[in-house]
Amino acid sequence: MDIPILKIENFLVVTIQAEMSDDEILKLQKDILSRIKEVSASGLIIDITALDVVDSFMGRTLSNIANTADLLGAKTVVVGIRPAVALTLVELGIRIKWNLNTALNLEKGIDILKRRIEM
Amino acid sequence: MSRDLNKELSLLFEGHADQLKEQWISEMKKLGFLEQVSDDEIEKQFTNLYNIAVSTFKTGKYGDAEKYARDIAQKAVLQHMAVDQIIGGMLKLRDVYQCFIFEKFKDDKRLCDLISACATVINKIVSIKALAFVEESEKEILQQQKEAMLALSIPVLQIRDEMLILPLIGIIDSARSQQIVEELLNKIAEYQASIIIIDLTGVPIIDSLVANHIIKTVQAAKMLGAETIITGISPPNAQTLVNIGVDISTLITKNNLRTGLKLADEMLQK
Amino acid sequence: MSETEKRISIKSSADIITARGVGREMAKQLGFNIVDQTKITTAISELTRNIVTYTGKGKVIIKKIHSDVDKKDGMAIICTDKGPGIESIELVLKAGYSTSNSLGLGLSGAKMLMDDFDIKSKPGEGTRVTIKKWLR
Numbered sequence: 028m029d030i031p032i033l034k035i036e037n038f039l040v041v042t043i044q045a046e047m048s049d050d051e052i053l054k055l056q057k058d059i060l061s062r063i064k065e066v067s068a069s070g071l072i073i074d075i076t077a078l079d080v081v082d083s084f085m086g087r088t089l090s091n092i093a094n095t096a097d098l099l100g101a102k103t104v105v106v107g108i109r110p111a112v113a114l115t116l117v118e119l120g121i122r123i124k125w126n127l128n129t130a131l132n133l134e135k136g137i138d139i140l141k142r143r144i145e146m
Numbered sequence: 147m148s149r150d151l152n153k154e155l156s157l158l159f160e161g162h163a164d165q166l167k168e169q170w171i172s173e174m175k176k177l178g179f180l181e182q183v184s185d186d187e188i189e190k191q192f193t194n195l196y197n198i199a200v201s202t203f204k205t206g207k208y209g210d211a212e213k214y215a216r217d218i219a220q221k222a223v224l225q226h227m228a229v230d231q232i233i234g235g236m237l238k239l240r241d242v243y244q245c246f247i248f249e250k251f252k253d254d255k256r257l258c259d260l261i262s263a264c265a266t267v268i269n270k271i272v273s274i275k276a277l278a279f280v281e282e283s284e285k286e287i288l289q290q291q292k293e294a295m296l297a298l299s300i301p302v303l304q305i306r307d308e309m310l311i312l313p314l315i316g317i318i319d320s321a322r323s324q325q326i327v328e329e330l331l332n333k334i335a336e337y338q339a340s341i342i343i344i345d346l347t348g349v350p351i352i353d354s355l356v357a358n359h360i361i362k363t364v365q366a367a368k369m370l371g372a373e374t375i376i377t378g379i380s381p382p383n384a385q386t387l388v389n390i391g392v393d394i395s396t397l398i399t400k401n402n403l404r405t406g407l408k409l410a411d412e413m414l415q416k
Numbered sequence: 417m418s419e420t421e422k423r424i425s426i427k428s429s430a431d432i433i434t435a436r437g438v439g440r441e442m443a444k445q446l447g448f449n450i451v452d453q454t455k456i457t458t459a460i461s462e463l464t465r466n467i468v469t470y471t472g473k474g475k476v477i478i479k480k481i482h483s484d485v486d487k488k489d490g491m492a493i494i495c496t497d498k499g500p501g502i503e504s505i506e507l508v509l510k511a512g513y514s515t516s517n518s519l520g521l522g523l524s525g526a527k528m529l530m531d532d533f534d535i536k537s538k539p540g541e542g543t544r545v546t547i548k549k550w551l552r
Contacts, residue, residue, distance in 0.1 A: 046436070049429035079454065080436055082461035083525050106371070110331035111454035113369035117362045118455065119525040130371035131338050321552070328451050
């Protein structure tokens with residue numbers, strides 16, 4: 028399964044549509060990072076509305092993507108975390124890192140990116 | 147006297163168990179009570195009921211009947227099975243027994259005594275069952291009321307676009323705080339709120355458990371994309387939080403709801 | 417095998433997704449709310465990933481349970497493997513808790529998400545983790 032990476036203005040938008048195996052997640056990580064470099068994106072939005080489970084592996088991978096994207100010059104916003112998923116991640120002991128922003132939906136995600144990049 | 151009659155009846159019902167049980171089941175079927183129940187299940191349930199009736203006649207003790215009544219009441223309420231299926235069943239069994247007694251003893255002078263002894267025992271079993279049903283459904287209603295109260299006591303108010311206030315009032319225990327967290331997070335998603343104010347003015351005691359839940363709420367809300375402002379922590383409560391080592395620096399706090407609202411408005415403007 | 421017990425053998429990361437699906441379905445059927453469903457599913461994910469990562473092969477049993485003492489129903493997940501085992505269980509549980517970057521988050525995470533947690537391990541023989549969640 029190839030997940031499309033869309034470019035909107037200077038941002039990349041990735042919508043995860045179904046549960047992914049570890050290999051698929053790692054491939055997506057690689058694809059996203061090379062695409063950021065390729066188009067010199069300044070922002071990245073990952074929409075995980077469709078995910079009803081985010082375990083520590085997925086959480087860590089998202090965090091890794093955000094960290095690496097930051098080094099490549101792109102800010103990351105994760106949007107659409109479900110309430111039950113957020114609560115589970117908190118119980119798991121996964122904290123939000125400063126470089127990983129979150130927003131309720133795509134529109135707000137883009138707002139956040141625009142503000143952060145202006146700063 | 148009635149003990150002897152009951153013993154005699156028990157031997158009689160035991161001796162003719164197959165015949166009477168079959169008659170009983172077929173009459174129940176005729177009445178349409180047993181639709182949607184498999185034959186195996188009918189056989190199992192009715193044998194059980196039948197044996198309880200016989201043993202009650204034999205011993206004069208209603209312990210088995212009570213235990214059975216409670217078990218079946220729990221199951222019946224859970225499955226919303228018709229109460230008349232079970233109560234009706236016992237009444238029908240009484241009819242079957244009494245017809246049988248009548249046939250066998252119609253020329254005996256003890257006929258009236260036997261019939262009345264039979265009715266006394268079965269009526270008592272029926273009332274035990276009815277009582278168990280009433281108790282069980284009351285329990286269920288109580289549970290529902292408790293849940294409704296709990297939901298009512300978590301008022302999440304939307305006061306601006308994208309802004310929610312959760313004024314907490316009263317003692318917060320573990321079950322309630324868990325529910326509060328879940329309710330608030332659902333509301334954040336539902337209203338697409340970006341700022342939450344949790345007002346603790348009405349919470350007399352904040353212990354480490356409540357504090358932990360608040361911190362978890364703030365973190366989870368942040369993951370959804372909402373910032374949380376905590377207002378109205380009383381000085382003694384603030385002292386407790388510091389003493390038990392809660393890191394308040396990770397929280398945005400304001401001393402009362404009014405200043406909290408002002409800050410929230412400023413944050414929304416940005 | 418009864419409806420209330422499912423076995424899944426865990427060999428690759430695709431099996432993690434299968435186990436999660438089975439777990440979520442059973443949690444839903446038993447009447448767990450959406451938050452508990454998510455916690456149970458996530459705990460299954462953590463434990464089965466441990467199997468894939470550390471031992472490569474094992475199995476998970478997901479089943480309905482009942483407590484006569486507390487008169488309540490629940491769900492148990494039992495993960496077993498014949499891997500190297502764990503030398504110090506305390507250390508694994510603690511290490512995972514403090515450093516979110518270590519893979520040890522799996523065990524401690526599963527522990528935090530569930531009501532009951534039990535682990536038996538012998539170095540060289542394998543590990544068996546049992547977790548339970550009760551309906552509230």
